[in-house]
Amino acid sequence: MRRHGRAPEPIPRAKLRPPPLHPRLVSRPGLEARLAEAWRSPVTLVSAPAGFGKTSAVVAALRVGEDGEFSQHQVGDRPVAWVALDERDDDSPRFFRLLGASLQRATGHGAELERALASPQSPPPRALLTPLLNALDEADARVLVCLDDLHLVTDPRVFEDLAFLVEHAPPGLRLMMVTRADPPLPLHRWRARGQLLELRAEDLRLRADEAAALLAAELGRPPGDATATAVQRATEGWAAGVWLAALALQGAGRPDERTIVARLILGEGFALEYLAEEVLARLSGPLAAFLLDTAAFDAFAPELVDAVRGSDDAQERLDEARARGLFLQPAHAPPGAPVGLAWWRYHRLFRALLQGRGRVAAPGRERNLLRRAADWFEVHDAHEAALEAALAADDGERVARLLDAAAYGLVMDGRASFVERALEGLPDGVRARAPRARLAYGWALLLRGRYDDLATVLGGLEGAANALSTADRAQLAALRAVLADTHGRADEALALARDALAAAPDGDTVTRAAAQMALAGAHRELGHAGPAIAAYERALALCRAARLPVPEGLARAHLGLLYVQRGHLRKATSVTMPLADAAGHPAAAAALASRCSALLEQDEREAVRSALPEATALAERAGQPAVLANLHLVWSRLHRADGDAALAREALEAALAQAERGVPTWLRALVAVRAAEASLADGDADAAEVHLRAAEALRVRGPAASALVLARGRLHLQRGTPEDLGAAVAAARSLVDEAGDADPGDGVRIGALVLLALAQAAQGGTLAARATLARAVRRAEREGFVRTFVEAGPTCAALLAGVGHPYAARLLVAFAPEDRARAGASETPADVGVADAEAASVGLTERERDILRALASANTYRRVADELGVSVNTVRFHVKNVYAKLGVGTRLEAVDRARQLGWLGER
């Protein structure tokens, strides 16, 4: 079978346009005029049983062209966003993905909704609806959304979000619902507010003159008066019944017509059943048999029909049936079916009537046909279609077998609801024979954060653990480990993950990847950064080998975060690189957050500035508070680097607010630590104390705990009493000396060395301080740390000026000019950094000078790239070198510097 990691199933275009009108449709001007009111009503409900001609009337009323193309589906200037629903769309993400695609076609807005929901781990649609509604409002878009066959949807989440959509719809958005059953929406409220236009069975019934017109059109001759009246009364104006009557009357002579009319007038039995029998009786034997057999299928192609019937005349019979107008319509191909075949289906009602007749005529035949169809689909590798046929044949054993083989693929394709329903339909004993399907469903629940349901599924599997294969037991342990993790039981999670790893067979990359992900998560929760990184790296390699893009992205995002915490800035940027442009990936925002965090420490402010807005928008749409908290921390640090303390505080408030919304404990602690550091930067030691106490109360382990010790040390330094300075030195030393599992990593260690140097300087030991800072500088050079030094302020600049290391000079130029000036005034006679930069400037290449000139006039990297005919990444590369050579941190400084040096004049 196909493996995971494929592109999401494309949306059939036919689902996004109205069906073509029947060529002999009877015109119903009164009804059409009422339906056209839908353009003025916020909500329109067309609710009537099957066969009342709801869709036809709507399509006719909206003046849809025969070709069904959207360019012509307009009344006035309003386009129609059509969504033809089927059973497969009874799943919130799938439903709203379709809505997004349809709105995109009609208005040019909605692509984001469609794309975001195409992934198996999609964000909640609600989070995506608000920006879409805002975009439609801003664009003043006018559009009629028509949801056809809405009764096929039962997922309550769909209706919650539809109600939300109506309540918050911009004035130009109209919603029309065509359905056989009233949807669970606040219709009474909309009715009371006059927002609801309703057309029901009573409005859709054919009047006697309309029934006569329909019969005349179908028969090619006017029916007798008695006939039209009898048909209208017997069918109560029900369009499907009138159609069927027309079919029954078609081949009938006058005497038969009188018999049929007499039976209808008598009105005893179920008129439709009787009419269907009349229709069948008038067909040739082979054609009638063809109809009864093909009614077993939702959709059929002649090739399938011949295969299951052992016949060779399916195409001929099909053509005959179509020529006789036997309710045949083109159908969507079943999922995974061989390409190039033409698929057909009957009108639902006619199919049901045929199905009933077939069951009476040949009991058991329907099931045999469906089983053979399942064989045929299986042979053609259409596992999902085979599954559906096996489900219809009530062939539980086969369902279990197929589900077990196909479940992973289905889940990764976003068909978790289908797997769930198929599993639910199995008897308990048979369900036990599909453990892989239940495990796959478990992963789907996990990806969607439905932990309670996952616990239930796992509970059921544990009861049958003895019957599981070794690999399945490993998967079960991995799932239980991740669940334990999310419930904060990290020790239990670690033990389970180790079990999973021990049981995972060597060659089974999927299971090994799952076990490594579980192990990494447990280590991360326990604060074991080193082992967590190692496990994520192994998981990453396995996910790539097994082509599991969603967990691969998650591993990259976690690694990015861990590498940043450990101070491996270069690794953090390289591991997150593949997600930098993958806005559709569920882990993209998280990866970008780590990436920006690393780039900011390196003082790559331009790169951060260009990536942060998109990352923030992504995380907001996906409703990821943890990622948002991280991003707001980066924003805050960026604003402070730019010298805007007010904006920095605002961003910090936003991070604190996100942390309240439910993020991991270590992150809440980290946000509080950053808040304390911001207070220190503002000179407010008391506020810093409050934040630090809040962080300490959370009793975290790992990198966040180290960051907390460091911040506490910085507070002591700022208080500055001899006791405080002693405490700062002790705190710093404890971090510098930690090793093994407790090793805080270079990020914290460099911060601790800088703190130690400042504390030593404050104690009067300038030489010791310089030596300590020299250690920090040497460590910082490899990964390119900058901001940790700059944020330590002017005293750090002064000390750096005395450190005889080339990287110290590089660091100095990143300080604000006034800090540098103070440093120069107090410690060094010359501005080392600037002098170095000028010395280096002669080394600018021709290309770098071009870039610099372009930077002065064009305002984005993209425009510079276009101007010079190179890629944006090339521009970034050169800009970085130019900054380094000029010893500047921002583009403005680079341009200023270049102006001072006279490089921007005409030459």
Next chain:
Amino acid sequence: MAPTAARTYEIRVERHLGPAAAALFPGFDVRHEADGSSVLTGALPDQAALHGALALVRDLGLVLTEVRVVAGA
């Protein structure tokens, strides 16, 4: 009543259903009443199965006049 409890239901619709229509309700006995209606009687595992049967009644355009529980299981 628990939505998952098995019960025996009676579903009454207008008109006498013939064998083909009755065959669409496997597991139900169909009885013709003197007033011209049909009563479908069947044991169903849960409410979801009941809703399935009612949806079929709706899709066939049958007029539903009564649904009642005749026995718990």
